[in-house]
Amino acid sequence: MRIAILGAGSLGTVAGAYIAAGGQEVELIDVYQAHVDALNQSGAKIVGTTDFQAKVKAVTPDNMSDVYDLVLLLTKQLHNDSVLRDLLPFLHDQSVVLSLQNGIPEEKVASIVGRERVIAGSVEFGATFMEPGVSKLTTEYRHFKKYAFQIGELDGSTTQRLQQIQAILNLVGGTHISDNLVGTKWSKLLINNAFSGLSAALNTTFGGVLDHEISLISAAHIADETIKVGHANGVQFAAMNGFDPASLELNREEDISPSTQKLLQLMKASRLLKASMLQDLEKKRKTEIDCINGVIPRLAAGKDILTPYNDLVVQLVKQAEETQSVPEFEVNIQRFAELNRRG
Secondary structure, eight states: OEEEEESOSHHHHHHHHHHHHTTOEEEEEOSOHHHHHHHHHHOEEEEESOOEEEOOEEEOGGGOOSOEEEEEEOSOGGGHHHHHHHHGGGEEEEEEEEEOOSSSOHHHHHHHHOGGGEEEEEEOOOEEEEETTEEEEOSOHHHHHHOSEEEEETTSOOOHHHHHHHHHHTTTSOEEEOSOHHHHHHHHHHHIIIIIIHHHHHTOOHHHHHHSHHHHHHHHHHHHHHHHHHHHTTOOOOOBTTBOGGGGOOOTTSOSHHHHHHHHHHTGGGTTOOOHHHHHHHTTOOOSGGGTTTHHHHHHTTTTOOOHHHHHHHHHHHHHHHHTOOOOHHHHHHHHHHHHHHO
């Protein structure tokens, strides 16, 4: 099988290293020429909670050739129109595009490459780009090897091609097949909203969100808003590593501490993770905030559901984008403190 990793940034470098080490024919594709050069010259080096290096082949998009049987899509949703249309000449009738992007982009991906080609997935580990050729695994290693991906067909069926892809991704880490793909993607969206978006708005790691009372309470409210909007749109949230995300939903009179305790337990293996959106802000790049926290107020429209915490995250991240600055924790945490006081 000829495999491409389209968008070989922090996560793609990790996946590419382990797939290549497993003996598969895989090409890492990225626009960053210095990164491509380093991968070809020195291999993919993974640091952080592990120390691993593998020889890989990398190219820029303009040097793609032939066709791919499997494409792991890890580019940002912002560029889907151009990226996917440029990919079409390199797909054959039976090619599979595995969408591993944040958010819920599958319908958009299917509209361009064809629904029959799309399998969706969720990345369950975190990584940070360190320098060309080097990615830092930020998820605890044993957890990473047990829970790395969830994948599923759009119709929830278990197919032979799904099992073949599972075997390939198992070279990276534990890969689990989901029969509730929509629920799987929404469960991942919940985590991204509560931690990726919030940590970007506050300029901290996931651990920084967990360690501050105001941000932890805010994360619980963001999760609650996501669940309520998901339920209003017919979503049944899928279990994550044996945990039911829907159990984080709050009732008006309910004490929030059980929810925050669940988040502390659920996210302890990801304390070191630095959100890619925060990395984008540091590099003065546009983020995917509209595809993450921005999904919630958009889908809440007409449902009589308020989403003040997700709204604030979007506002603060967009403000940082516009000013090309990095948020100040002590300043922005007070904005969430005000929301908490309002109840």
